[in-house]
Amino acid sequence: MRLKGTMTMELMDVNTGEVETVVEENLVTNAVNHIFGLNPMGVFYEIGDSIDGIKWQSGLLPICPNAIGGILLFSKALEENVDNIYSLSDNLPVAYASNNVNSTANVARGSMNLTESKALDNGYKFVWEFTPSQGNGTIAAAALTSAQGGANAYGSQVNDSSTFLQLKSIKLDGLSMAKQLVLFEAVEVDFEKDLLYSITYQDTGVRIRKVRIPIFSIGLNEKLDDTTYTVLDDQVIQTSTFKFLGDYTLYGEFLDGGDGYWYGVSNEGNSSGNAAMVWVKIKKEDYTMTEGEWTLSNAKLMDVGNRDEGSSFPERVLKCCVRKGYLYVMAYNKKGIYKINLANSSDVTLIDFGFTSKWKPLCETGTCEVYMTLIGDLIVGGDFQVTVEDKVIPTQGSFRLNDAATPLFQYKNFLLGWGGSYGNEYRTMYLLTPYLASINNLSSAVVKTVDKTMKITYTLTEEAVP
Known part of the structure; x- marks a missing residue:
């Protein structure tokens, strides 16, 4: 027909x-x-x-x-x-x-x-x-x-709750916390190759795990409940400048740049003065890296997010986003968002919201939270959107996601993410509803x-x- x-x-x-x-x-x-x-x-x-x-x-x-x-x-x-x-x-x-x-x-x-x-x-x-x-x-x-x-x-x-239609959630209670963390620290999913990349900072280096997950092909001994994923490669890249800043709470985040690199950033948040941030740029092809430290003049930033691998439950709070070579971080007063050039730290712009954000996550609050994610080239935050032209669109701020730790990874109409809260861990698939x-x-x-x-x-x- x-x-x-x-x-x-x-x-x-x-x-x-x-x-x-x-x-x-x-x-x-x-x-x-x-x-x-x-x-x-x-x-x-x-x-x-x-x-x-x-x-x-x-x-x-x-x-x-x-x-x-x-x-x-x-x-x-x-x-x-x-x-x-x-x-x-x-x-x-x-x-x-x-x-x-x-x-x-x-x-x-x-x-x-x-x-x-x-x-x-x-x-x-x-x-x-x-x-x-x-x-x-x-x-x-x-x-x-x-x-x-x-x-x-x-x-x-x-209303903004109808954008992401939950299709299915798989409970991950059968996985150990160590195995859950690999999924919760996902930075990129290659749907066509059945691969996930998980990145975190441990001890004195950046740990990158390449993981096979059955997406469109399933092996003879695999299940579809995440209990049989396979770590294909596990490497640690030593860094001298980059680390997760903080003492009790470790602040930092890794994100896919969509340009052949992964980016790691860390800051503790500052309500006054200049913002200090450390960064690392990792080439996907061969894991070579560059790193450094920035002092962002008169920038008052929220922290980019935080991790905790030593808690009773896996914890990841994601508060930033990377789009087209720029890092987006919420202003400390919640009245705007900073756009920071990942290749030129003197190129920093404050995008004014015209209102004060409630600064709530896309999911309910818990041990894991996601405050913004990239859908195509649209940044979706709790009660705001930022277009590729940096136009700010206010929205209601409804809860839209199941317990979330990772960005939403998109394949055609489908969005995939992992997350949990206080012992209730999930892998969730959504339908992105405003399709053509x-x-x-x-x-x-x-x-x-x-x-x-x-x-x-x-x-x-x-x-x-x-």
Whole structure:
């Protein structure tokens, strides 16, 4: 079967009654195929002591109006490619709608017309409506998405909990704390090669472990509950300057730079004066490294995070993020975020929030916490987002993750992470919900204003392939 989509967009001027009509056909992407065709780490299977976050039959099926049940509207055109399943952060949705009526105060969100929307013999007819106050802005492209993705996209000041849909959590109670720590200190996951890289600082050096985990291939003696992962390589690189600073609490974090290097950073946080930070840069190819110490003039930083391998439970608190060669660290007063050039410590910028962050983690507080993570090129914090253009978007700050210690590692629609709190340890898989199930670029952009209502009729049908 082949899917065909046709969209009719009608903007009516409430003062004159004049109607502007746009009709476009779409390209269907691989987003939904990935969800039902891929099975990373056996997310579709009952495994060990697993906790399902969603019932597939009711949450994602039938595909319409669930796995495809929302719409996203963009101010710029989208690349027309079947593998383009998420927009970049310089083109986040300006408006959206889900498979129900919007009863919230979110003015970016419209409502589904539940009377006119219906299943067809060979597909589905969606009808969404936006009042004069809803969905205003320039619209150059549209995309079908999941019902959850159409509720608040990547998050709003009304709600941001629907962005990450928990698919499954695997309890790790059967692993020793030493084995849990290897997973909790993960810095990178190579999904295609079934590999995880775990990095920490121990004694006088940086310890790097290369670990095989069954993601898409499973060995004759392997299970899918993390109890049979294999450490393939274990090396310690001695450092002279870099270490985890602190006495009782050891502050420091390792992050994937996405540029062929891993970066280690450590600071103790400072409410005044200059910020002292030590760093190490490790080349992935051969583990060669450079290290140094910075004094960041007049920078008042939160600590980048902390670790504790000697506690009764594995502890990792992640408070920083690396994107495109820059380290992002929260300002001590919680009113902004510092952007620090990892190649030039004199290049430091304070990005003002325009508000004071609650500075809460993406999960509940506990022995492990994650305060921000990188999704594509969007930094997602507790109650803020930072786009690739360093534009700050405030959000509500709902809890979105299960107990979390690691960044979220992304493979297509799926997000993977490990974490725990006080003896409850998990590996959790999420669905990143605001995906592009279709791409529909308008021939000419339209502008929705407070003087206009908007009605979108989107018909998606199945057709036999000749």
